């Protein structure tokens with residue numbers, strides 16, 4: 001039903017007013033909030049002054065948005081949206097479509113916070129008319145333990161699902177969720193932890209999404225039902241998980257000496273590996289504890305099925321690589337928490353992303369390519385310069401080719417140091433001349449092009465490349481070298 005009791009009905013949007021067009025407008029640089037970038041404290045009186053179609057603000061869950069430009073993009077039509085203009089429209093919004101991700105859609109329209117931000121709105125229980133949709137939304141942050149002070153936690157449920165949301169200010173370094181006891185849910189966020197007791201069991205694993213503004217974990221309920229509020233487990237600080245057991249569920253050759261090893265969670269533990277982070281894989285080999293870091297990859301043109309996918313090079317005299325590549329499907333390996341100091345935040349302004357890798361230094365680039373190509377309106381070109389010895393050493397050569405064929409914004413330049421006579425493309429080692437042929441000298445005067453460069457390979461390769469980039473004028477803010 002609409003807010004007025006009419007059957008919910010989407011209106012036909014004018015041409016050029018699709019969600020994609022809205023996202024494009026959001027990325028155009030236009031000041032949609034109309035505040036010149038400032039985040040304001042807004043009183044109820046000020047909010048009420050913006051209640052016309054030509055100048056409309058609206059408040060949802062304490063956030064005030066300028067919805068003037070969104071008016072013609074609203075799938076429910078301007079008339080419906082205007083019902084929330086100038087007021088705290090949380091209840092209205094929750095009655096119609098509490099599942100709509102307003103924070104993301106209206107990100108660029110944020111005017112600020114309502115000064116009397118009445119959190120009771122978050123406790124509001126939407127009308128029961130939508131029994132098969134979301135039935136209630138309840139904020140539980142008031143009862144959060146000190147160990148978890150800071151982030152707000154909300155939850156909402158439908159008959160079949162329950163979703164828990166932790167609101168963030170930046171991308172977290174560590175997110176682990178565990179459900180080893182059927183009705184207990186533990187969330188670790190960086191070094192803090194909180195536990196919840198659930199009314200009944202959930203199906204594992206959750207659908208986990210992590211962005212810089214929130215962690216959202218959607219669980220399917222084992223039995224469809226409406227639950228009482230999950231209650232927070234007081235004071236009971238759960239021992240931090242230092243190692244996570246994983247089962248090898250895939251092991252296959254990618255080329256003559258690189259293996260793809262798929263690991264899946266053996267327990268009810270879900271975690272997130274930030275892009276550019278690696279995970280320590282642990283082993284006890286002949287009584288000696290060893291650990292090696294590997295960067296999880298994503299498939300380039302198709303999704304890989306395991307929870308964590310590693311590309312591991314086998315070295316005949318490498319104790320660890322021989323051990324891991326000779327494991328069998330079904331074997332357990334222990335991994336540690338993701339580690340790293342990279343952040344996709346470094347690349348937010350980049351229109352041109354250049355990835356320079358050598359050998360298995362290719363691994364972090366897989367997720368970077370995936371991330372960058374998804375930023376359709378922002379990233380104009382992604383170029384991988386991939387150094388190897390010979391053709392047989394190139395990891396996923398045909399997959400890379402497929403991605404190039406399917407994506408005009410993606411390019412790959414292969415450079416071989418020991419090619420055979422049939423190789424007609426670039427050969428050699430990294431040199432300033434070679435870099436110049438792929439990347440321009442640094443300039444911050446071109447408003448249309450901003451380059452960011454990521455480098456990963458053996459230490460000598462990375463050091464040399466960094467020196468050449470510095471010689472080309474690239475400041476630290478415009479490149480990142482993965483090390484170790």
Ligand code: HEM
Pocket residue numbers: 001002003008009010011074075076077080081082083084089092093096097100101102103105106
């Ligand atoms: C507070 C006043 C609002 C009212 C009364 C309202 C009303 C409606 C109605 C009646 C629909 C109908 C169509 C349907 O889903 O079948 C709709 C759809 C929609 N509205 Fe709103 N809306 C409001 C605010 C907003 C805001 C602030 C946003 C954006 C952040 C938004 C985003 C959407 C989206 C994305 C849909 C399509 C939903 C879907 O397909 O499930 N609405 N709205």
